[in-house]
Amino acid sequence: MARSGPRRSGARRTASRPQRRASGPEDLISVLARAVRAVEVAVEHGRVTPAVRTRFQAVAVLVREEHARVQGEQTGAQGRRANQLKRLDGIATILAKTAVRDSKLLALLSEDAAVSDAVTSSMHVMLKSAGIEPAVVQEAVPTEPAEVPAGSERRVVPQSVATRQLTTSFLAPDFSAARPDSVGPRRLAGWELLKPLFTSFERADSGAPACMALPAPAAVRGLGDQELMPHQARLVAAAAAGHRTFLLADEPGLGKTAQALLAAQAANAYPLLVVVPSVVKINWVREVGLWTPNRSVTAVYGDGETVDGYADIVVVNYEVLDRHVGWFGTFGFRGMVVDEAHFIKNMNSQRSRHVLELSKRIRSGPARPLLMALTGTPLINDIDDFRAIWRFLGWIDETEPLADLMASLESVGLTPADPGFSSAARQCVIDLGIVRRRKVDVVADIPARRTADVPVELDEKLARSISAAERDLARRMVDQYETALANRRTGIVDGIDHELVRKVAASEQKDTSSTTGENVFGMMRRIGQAKAGLAADYTAQLARSAGKVVFFARHVDVLDVAEEVFAKQGMRFSSIRGGQTPLSRQRNIDAFVNDSEVVIAVCSLTAAGVGLNLQVASNVVLAELSWTDAEQTQAIDRSHRIGQTEPVTAWRIIAARTIDSRIAELIDSKAGLAARALDGSDEDVWSSADVQHEALVALLTDALSTRHAT
Structure with a gap:
């Protein structure tokens, strides 16, 4: 039988030289089984001495080599080889389970673990006990260290996973029915296909x-x-x-x-x-x-x-x-x-x-x-x-x-x-x-879902401030529009140049950190802050009259204001937002679902808008608007889902006479991107960026219309 000896640390490798199997009292698998049982008993009794670790690694290396040899045999009965592999897998399982008790043993199971002279000597003793002449080793040619893949420094392998992999490391994967990811040249070879597929x-x-x-x-x-x-x-x-x-x-x-x-x-x-x-x-x-x-x-x-x-x-x-x-x-x-x-x-x-x-x-x-x-x-x-x-x-x-x-x-x-x-x-x-x-x-038996708007009048001082910010934003865009128009030499049109309006709006949309005035994103956040107390009051009234309510907002400060209002009014609530540990989050969800005294779930649109089942509530309050119909629907569907027995109403809190109202109308006028692509709807395909853009277009168009009228 041909056998390669163990790989040595430092500077040795085995020679490719055939060995002679002599007659012995036991086959190698029996020798290994006896050795692994002795190691197992020693580890169970806490006697993990250097000698035990040496024997442990010697068994691991020989099991790996014997498994590879048996798998590669081209002669002999199939049943005999299957039995040998089964016995070797049993030894490997014992090794892995034993290694869990001692991290130093676990490290020795790696194929890259250094093999000391003591381990080599122990392997030779086991081989000779089975009547196998060990291979002669010779000096190895030094090799360059393998390159470490980018980002691998963060990668880990949990100990229990390593144990499982070691117990199955000798089982060859079955690729017999794997399917290729590509096909040979055919009639469509050379055609650009992905773009037409997306367009379809x-x-x-x-x-x-x-x-x-x-x-x-x-x-x-x-x-x-x-x-x-x-x-x-x-x-x-x-x-x-x-x-x-x-x-x-x-x-x-x-x-x-x-x-x-x-x-x-x-x-x-x-x-x-x-x-x-x-x-x-x-x-x-x-x-x-x-x-x-x-x-x-x-x-x-x-x-x-x-x-x-x-x-x-x-x-x-x-x-x-x-x-x-x-x-x-x-x-x-x-x-x-x-x-x-x-x-x-x-x-x-x-x-x-x-x-x-x-x-x-x-x-x-x-x-x-x-x-x-x-x-x-x-x-x-x-x-x-x-x-x-x-x-x-x-x-x-x-x-x-x-x-x-x-x-x-x-x-x-x-x-x-x-x-x-x-x-x-x-x-x-x-x-x-x-x-x-x-x-x-x-699901015909799921009750209806409807969205109802609740217009609110902002505090007079806040309302004036927000109106002034809207005017400043419109004035800034008008100035950009008129500057571009003044520099134009050709293509001048009568009335409002709507193509130029859209370009100016797109330019303002990109400026998310304007130093010359408040942009649409900051304005919407300020409107949300201004509505927070009013939305919380409305939610508390709903909870008193209709039972459990889910309160959604986008910004942390809006959630904080709402929780302060609920606490002052003696309303018990659960908070479900980003930054919570999974256990804390789940406790809060369970409290809202199971505790009759917890009547409000205060939820972040981004952290709680997906994956939750809050069907215990049939009323949802949206304190701040989403930028898309899809995000709004996701939030409402935390309650409107299988198992709901009541009609679900989503109450949108809208700041009257502000850009808030305009954005609500834009969202409602479009069914969302999935409507055409998946549901076969005739609705236009819009995204969140489109809603922002159209809001700015409408704001600039109104300002220009007013200016032209005067």
Whole structure:
């Protein structure tokens, strides 16, 4: 038998020389089993001497080498080799479990651990006991140290994860059914395809389908005491039938978490990685217990000291993802869920790069992993927000469609130059796994939701100050407009030049830190501060007459003022905002949900606008306006969701006769970006930047109209 000797620290390596196996009383695996049991007993009794550590490492190195030799054998009975590998895996498991008791032993399990002369001598004794002549070693050629990847200094490997990996380190991954990310040259080779694909969503026809065909709902096993609704069961049935990529874009409140967990169970996609915003991490752990109680779950905090390396489901928040990307990529995940997937829309952000890196690693591993992107608002700013999500799902890469999408486009038989390509291409993408359902379509028994505006008169002094700031802003833009007009030599138009108006508004919009006066962002914040006490008073009145109320605001000082008002009026409240620890946040949520005396939840729009179930309240107060309909809807849907039994009313507090009213009208006039791209609406596609721009355009146009009229 040929065997290589151990790798030595410093300057030695083994010679490639065949060895002779002599007859011995035991085979090598029996020798190793006896040695590892002796080490195990010593560690259990606290006698971890240098000699014990030496024997421990000698066993580890020989197990690794013997495993590689048996796997590489081309002769001999398959059953015999399988039995040998099983015995070696048993020894490896004992080594790993023993190492957990002593961190010094854990370090010795690494393949890069230095092998001392004492370890080499111990290995030789074991080999000879099995009748194997050890190899002769010779001096090694020094090698350059491996380059450390950028950013790896922050990466960690929790001890329990290292233990789990060591127990399975001898199992070769199965790549037999892995699918390629690209296809060979075909008819569409050379065509620019990504831009037409995005455009096909941006310009979708009214009533165009926005959801893949889903099978009829089937009975789902393994549930806790929860009951699936039909629309949820249909997605789970698709996963059970073999579908493996989903952009689950159901409207907020339709139970995306449950669908993801049960789809993973149907696809047996374990271990499963779930990447979430920090504010919903505890909630995901709870949902696992509700929907798949037969599966173990662990949450990653900080450096992962409390991680259970043997859990079926690993939940991690975006903020600490960078520390754990290394071991996530080698853990053997068979599924990955990204919650609030619009968080990865910025392709240059660290969180996006890490999510895409992990997706690629998982797709290159075991056959057909389950990949799910969950978001009720997949599009916020523009149609390009799709790009990162599609890349995560393995539908496209930086420049072109990947294998599945390309094959589907090829089957259409059209090119981007042909009529009908756009609608056909859009359907190809949808069929890969876009699932979009609206409450009005699938949950008829959810009570209605309405938005009601509550105009308030600001304090006279504050109102005058804000009106003056608006006039200053309008005057500044008028001056810019007239200066540009005076410098123009051609293209002068009668009346107001609306194209120039839009350019001036865009210029002011970019100036978020103007030194010449208050900009629209600062003005909206000041309006929010001015409304804070009035909004809090209205909320307290609602709570006294109608029960629990959710109060939303954007800025910390508005939240602070509201809480002061509630405290003075003797109203008990829970505070749910950024900067809280997960446990503190969850305690506050539980208090609002479960304690009848806690009647108000004071929530940050950015920190509590997603992932919470506050259906115990049917009244929502929006003390400050969002910049988008999507953000406003997300907040309202904390209460308007499955399980709600009362009609939900969102009360928007609007500062009368200010730009606040104008922005509310702009938001209401547009249904949001997802309307056209996913819901087949004829509504124009607007983003938050558009709302800001149109507010400035309207302000400047009114000022110019007044000036021209006089």
